[in-house]
Amino acid sequence: MKKFLKLSLALLLCVVLAFSFCSCVDVDELRNDQGFWANKERTVISFRGAEYKLLPACEEIYVVPSAEWYDPIYITEKDVPVLLADSRGMPAVIGKGAELLVCGIWESDTDKVYCRADLYDRKVKAIESFKLEHYCAWGPSYEENNGKLGALINQYRLLSEQSSAVVSEALATEGVVRNNFSFDGYEIFLCDKNIEFIADGYSGGMWVTVENSTYYLVKRVYDREKFDTTFTYYQLAPEKAVALMMEIKAFEY
C-alpha cells in the first residue's frame, strides 16, 4: 500500500512538473508584441530580434501601415514583465515590412519614428534630400494578415503625370484666399516620388471640390505662429477637374 501511494505521488509530481514546460499561446503573443529600450537615451529599440534607431525629426515622413497597425506593441524597460507591458510601456505601431516603428502613436505631438538598423543610413540620406514635387491621394485598401482579411488601411497612391500637371498648373495661377472651407471634395497631398514623405494636412493638404458649378483646387495653409488657417481657391477647368476627380475616386476600389 505504501509503495502504491509513493508511486501515485511520484506520478502526480511528474505530471505537475511536465506542465511547467508547457508554453502558452497567449503569453507568446504578448512577448511577440513587446519591445525593449536598448539604451538609456531611448534612441534604440530592440524588437523581434532587430534593432531600430531613432530617425531625425521629420514631419513629412510617411510610415506605410502594416496589417498589425491597430494592434499596438509596447516598448518597455528590459526588467518589465510581459504581463505589465501594456501598463508600463510606451505604445507603438509597426509599419509595413517592419521597416519603421512609430512610438507614442496616440500622442501625436511626441510621435517618434524609429528605423530598422539595416535601413537607417539610407533613410537618413532620404530625410536630408527629399523633395516634395509629386502629388498623391489615398484610398482604402485591406491588408492580409496570415492569409485572412486584415485591417482597413489607407494607402497613398501617386497621381498620373497628367493629373499632377493639372494640379501644378492650377497652383501657378493666382488664387482667392478665404477663411473657411467645407472639406467636401477629393483630397490630394504633396509628396516625393516614392511616397516616403508626404506634407501633412496642415500645410500640404489640397482638395478638388465643386462650388456653384465651378471647380476649384483648394489649398490649406496653416500659420503655426498665429494658429491661423486660410484656404486658397484656385480655379480648375471643368474637364480637367472631372478627370482628376475620377482618377482619385478610382483609388478607392
Add this chain to the structure above:
Amino acid sequence: MVKKLIKHEFTAFTRTMLPMELILLGVALLNRIIHLFESHDTSYAIIEWSSNAAYCISLMVCGVMTVAVAISRFYKNLFTSEGYLSFTLPVTPAQHIFAKLLVACTYTVITMVTVFISICIISMGDYLVELFKAAGYLIEELFAHNTVHRIFFAIEVLIMCVAVGVSEILKFYACISLGQRAKKNRILAAFGIYFGYYFVCQIFGTVLLIGMTSFEWEGVVKFAVNNPNGIIHIVLLLIVAFYCAMSALYFAVSRYIMQKRLNLE
C-alpha cells in the same frame, strides 16, 4: 479541554470541506489539461468555456460553503439538540465561541490557500512564471519608495483584513444567538435580524455621512496634505479599532445569550 474542542471542531469542518477543496483542485487540473490543446475550433471553444464555467462555480461553492459550514456548525452544535451535550462539557460559552471562531477563521485561510493553489494549477507553465514575475515587479515597485511607511501600511491592511473577517463571522454568530430568542422559526428569525441589522447600519451610515458634510474639515484637510502618510495610518488604525470594537460587541452578545438566555430546541 479547549484544545480537544478545537480538534473535534476541526475534524468536523474537514469532513465537509475537504471533498469541496479536492473537487476544486481537480476541476482546476482538468481545466489546465483542456487548455493544453489551444485550438481555434468551435467545439474546443465550447469545451474550454464549459470548463472555465465549472471552475468559477467550484470557486464560488468553496467560498460560500466555508461560511455556510461555519454558521451551521455554530448553530447545530450549540442551539439544537446537540447543545444539550455541548453545554455539559467543562467549557465556558466564551470558550465555545472562541473555538468555533478559531476553526472558522483557520478554514477561511485554508480555503484562500486552496484557491491560490488552484489558480497556480490553472496557469501552470509559462503563464504562471510570468504571473509571478509581474507580482514580484509590482511588489518591488510598491516598496521602492517610502519603504518604511509602506511596510507598516501592509501590516495594518493585513490586520484590518483579519479584523473584518473575524467581525463578520462573529456578526453571524450574534444573529444566530439572537434568533434563538424567537419561539418559532429561529433560523428565519436569525436571517431577519441579520438583514434588519444591515438595513439599520445602512441608514445610520447615510445619516452620518450627511451629518459629516456640515462639519469644518479644513483642519483635517490641512493635516492630510501636510502628512499624507500619517493620515493613512490614522484611518487604517481607526478602521481596525472600529472592527475590533464591533467584534467585542458581537462576542459579548453571543456569550450573554448563551449564558443567560439559552433556550435549546
